[in-house]
Structure formats: C-alpha cells, structure tokens
Amino acid sequence: MKIAVLGTGGVGQAIATKLINVGHEVKMGSRTSNNEKASAWVASAGSKASQGTFAEAAAFGEIIFSCTKGDATLSVLKLVGENNMDGKILIDISNPLDFSKGMPPTLFICNDNSLGETIQTTYPNVKVVKTLNTMNSVVMVNPALIPGDHSVFVCGNDANAKTETKKLLNSFGWADKNIIDVGDITNARGTEQLLPIWIRLLGVMGHANFNFHIAK
Amino acid sequence: MKIAVLGTGGVGQAIATKLINVGHEVKMGSRTSNNEKASAWVASAGSKASQGTFAEAAAFGEIIFSCTKGDATLSVLKLVGENNMDGKILIDISNPLDFSKGMPPTLFICNDNSLGETIQTTYPNVKVVKTLNTMNSVVMVNPALIPGDHSVFVCGNDANAKTETKKLLNSFGWADKNIIDVGDITNARGTEQLLPIWIRLLGVMGHANFNFHIAK
Numbered sequence: 001m002k003i004a005v006l007g008t009g010g011v012g013q014a015i016a017t018k019l020i021n022v023g024h025e026v027k028m029g030s031r032t033s034n035n036e037k038a039s040a041w042v043a044s045a046g047s048k049a050s051q052g053t054f055a056e057a058a059a060f061g062e063i064i065f066s067c068t069k070g071d072a073t074l075s076v077l078k079l080v081g082e083n084n085m086d087g088k089i090l091i092d093i094s095n096p097l098d099f100s101k102g103m104p105p106t107l108f109i110c111n112d113n114s115l116g117e118t119i120q121t122t123y124p125n126v127k128v129v130k131t132l133n134t135m136n137s138v139v140m141v142n143p144a145l146i147p148g149d150h151s152v153f154v155c156g157n158d159a160n161a162k163t164e165t166k167k168l169l170n171s172f173g174w175a176d177k178n179i180i181d182v183g184d185i186t187n188a189r190g191t192e193q194l195l196p197i198w199i200r201l202l203g204v205m206g207h208a209n210f211n212f213h214i215a216k
Numbered sequence: 217m218k219i220a221v222l223g224t225g226g227v228g229q230a231i232a233t234k235l236i237n238v239g240h241e242v243k244m245g246s247r248t249s250n251n252e253k254a255s256a257w258v259a260s261a262g263s264k265a266s267q268g269t270f271a272e273a274a275a276f277g278e279i280i281f282s283c284t285k286g287d288a289t290l291s292v293l294k295l296v297g298e299n300n301m302d303g304k305i306l307i308d309i310s311n312p313l314d315f316s317k318g319m320p321p322t323l324f325i326c327n328d329n330s331l332g333e334t335i336q337t338t339y340p341n342v343k344v345v346k347t348l349n350t351m352n353s354v355v356m357v358n359p360a361l362i363p364g365d366h367s368v369f370v371c372g373n374d375a376n377a378k379t380e381t382k383k384l385l386n387s388f389g390w391a392d393k394n395i396i397d398v399g400d401i402t403n404a405r406g407t408e409q410l411l412p413i414w415i416r417l418l419g420v421m422g423h424a425n426f427n428f429h430i431a432k
Contacts, residue, residue: 101328104405110327112317150431153413182416189320190413197369197406200398201430209432214417215366216426 004029004061006054006076008037011093011137012067018141019065020045022171029057031079058084063091063164070094070115071108077119086125089161091168092116092188093132093140095195103203104196116188120157127161129154130188131169134198136208143173143211150213153180155187180214220245220277222270222292224253227309227353228283234357235281236261238387245273247295274300279307279380286310286331287324293335302341305377307384308332308404309348309356311411319419320412332404336373343377345370346404347385350414352424359389359427366429369396371403396430 005016006029019026025048028038038051051057058064058080068076073094077085096115098108109115116130131154132140139145143152152174156162166179182190194212202208221232222245235242241264244254254267267273274280274296284292289310293301312331314324325331332346347370348356355361359368368390372378382395398406410428418424 104402106327111322146431148431150429180417180420182413182420186320187413187416190416193409193412196409197398197403200403200406201396204396204398205432211431213366213429213431214426215362215364215429216421 001025002027002060002062004057004064005067006057006064006080007067007069008035008041009067009069011140012065013037013041014137014141015065015067015093016041016049017045018172019168020048024048026050027052027057027060029054029080054079055081055084058088061088063089063168066090066092066094066119068094070096071098073115074118074122077123082123082125085123087127089127089129089158089164090119090123091129091131091165092119095133095192097195097199104200107192107195110193111189114186114188114192116155116192117185120185127156127158128185129156129158129161129165130185130191131155131165134191134194135211139209139211141172143178145209146211148213149175149178150211151178151180153182153187153191155182155185155191157184217241218243218276218278220273220280221283222273222280222296223283223285224251224257225283225285227356228281229253229257230353230357231281231283231309232257232265233261234388235384236264240264242266243268243273243276245270245296270295271297271300274304277304279305279384282306282308282310282335284310286312287314289331290334290338293339298339298341301339303343305343305345305374305380306335306339307345307347307381308335311349311408313411313415320416323408323411326409327405330402330404330408332371332408333401336401343372343374344401345372345374345377345381346401346407347371347381350407350410351427355425355427357388359394361425362427364429365391365394366427367394367396369398369403369407371398371401371407373400394429
C-alpha cells in the first residue's frame, strides 16, 4: 500500500520505518521537498521510501499518518490541502500538548473537544482515526518491548477506517485482544487526556518503555 | 485508628466497610445526623461503626476520606468546617465529573487545575492526598478481584500523609509495587483526567471490574 507519513520527528521516523519494514511504500512529508531529516531517512530506508512536501506526501498516500507535534497538526493539514485527503483514512497520532505553562503540561484543546475531533470537524470527508497517541514511539511499532499485555486505543467515526487501522496495528505487532475500540472520534478526548499522567509517569519512571494496560 | 468517611454512596459504603473490616473505628458523615443509608450501614457494620453529620464525622476522624460525588465535594467540606480538618490527612477519592452535557462526560475542573488541588488550595493546613479515584469502588477495596498487577495512583504535597495513605492502601490489598506515587497534588490533574476514558471503557466492557495498569 502507498502510505503518507506527515512529520520527520521521532514518531514520524518510527512509523515510516515500520511501514517500510512490513512492506509498504512510504512518502515522508515535511514543509519542504528537501528536508534534511527526511532525506536522511530516505537514504537509510531503501527503495520503497521517498519524501516530499506535506501536500505531495498526502497526494501519494492511500492512507495518511499525522505524526507532527500537536501544536503543528492543524497548520500542517492546511498545507496538505483538503483535496489531497478527501475520502482517505487519516490516522492521527498527535497530542494537543502545551508545555508553555510548565509541568505538568496542559492540553490546548481539552475536555469538551479534542484534537482528533477538531480534525474531523474541519475535514468532514476525511476518515479520521485516532490511535497510538498514548505511548512512546518505540512502543507504537514494537509492543513486544513491554512484556505481557498492554493496550492501544482506537476511535473514529468510520467503521471501515478503523478496520483498516487495526490491520496496520496488527502488522506493527499489536494483538487484537490489546486493541481497544473506544467508539467514535469524540473519545479522542479520553485518550488525549491520558497524556498529562503519561508525561508525569515518564518523570517518575525515568524511561518511556511503559504503557497503559486495561487490566480486567 | 478513628477514621471519618464523608459520603453514604457506593464509594463511601465500600471504603467504610473495608476500614471496619481491617480494624478501624469509622464514623460515616452525611448532611444530617440520621441519614437513612448511613443508619443502615451502621446497623450492618457492627460496634466500631457510627454516623453523624459531616462535621461530627470529621471531628471524630484522625484521617478523613472524602467520598462524595465530585460536584458536592467542596460544599461538603464547607459543611465540615476548616477547624475539623486542620492538620489532618484528607484522602480525596472524588472526581469532578459533569454529565450535564451528555456523554462522554466533561470535567468541571480540568487541565490547569483539579479538584484535588482546589481542596488543597482552599484548605492549606489540610494534608490532601488524592488516590483511588481511577477505579470502581469494589476494586478500590478488593484489588484481587482483577487478576494480575494493576495500578493505584497516589499524589499529594505531604510525604508523611502519603506514607500513611499507602499503609491504608496496603491494608486494602494493594501491594507496594502497584502503588504509584506520581508526585505533588498538581498531579491530581492527570489522575482525574483518566475518568473520561474510564467511563467510556465502562460502556465498551459492560462492567466495572477493570483498572488501569502501567505495564513496563
């Protein structure tokens, strides 16, 4: 499958590399067509890897991963352009974190709205799925790094888009029993609100190799 | 030890009964001195159980459990009176849930503040500890109900108050390895923000016998 990855940071690199490793063609998108980090990634990732602007990447992808920092997500999607996303699945991994007021961070969209919902409302023809936003990037693409069962949440309004997303999660190593569908995109409020305690736990534990598990 | 439990609902009853079962004297507090639910609880809980007004209960307790619904917490503490709490440990289990705008519920204090912090700010001489607010009442007092490890978060500004609270949690069945101290009372933001996804998971699972576990 042809997949776009928007963002060249830790999350973008981890997702893009994993997608290549499980057999997809990936175009990494950034603000320019010759981004240094994207170029380095393409050079190391082999013949199925390419790069371009956000718009070029999204136009290339049948599925689009939104991996930018949360405070850039909406402006990046504006650069992508609605016509390059319409009818496609957009998997949003970003979080609306605001560190400007110190620790613990606040969320710049929160409580009665979420970043996931805002994307869906702004682009009604895009099939937004929120997932993977509640863990470190290394865990996203290698859940076996943490022993035993632990959870990844999925939400979105389009059932088929969630099914396709779950297949990708399976290919990343997530067993069906650990993928929890929490419903429509309004539930992005709940998963995004996991971030304040996640970041605090990062400080308490001193490492990012942990994840939420719903024990039952 | 003499302990006050403020609230006669499911959480108050569960905590009060457990405290009796592990050997404490408990006074259950409510708005009146002859509350029907508190009377029924006293009748069933034996000679170490008593009831009274919120103020009478707090005056009796060396430690106070705040088990009312979140939207009543601050008004109940006003009825308690600062003089009945000063210098004592107040263990706050309540959550600032607002169901008035439908599902998923919102939080009436959120993001850059929390109910736990608000109590601490309002009553600076009270040693506020936030804990147990991220699970169902049956799990609070019987963690073995859910197989394997799962987590209870503790936060507060006073180290000794947290140590005393952890001893009570031990007596409820919580192993030290599953008690996670997430720091000062500002981290109540993080644990209270777990509620929107908790309530959604309640709907997805169809039962409340689950809990967050930090897998690592």
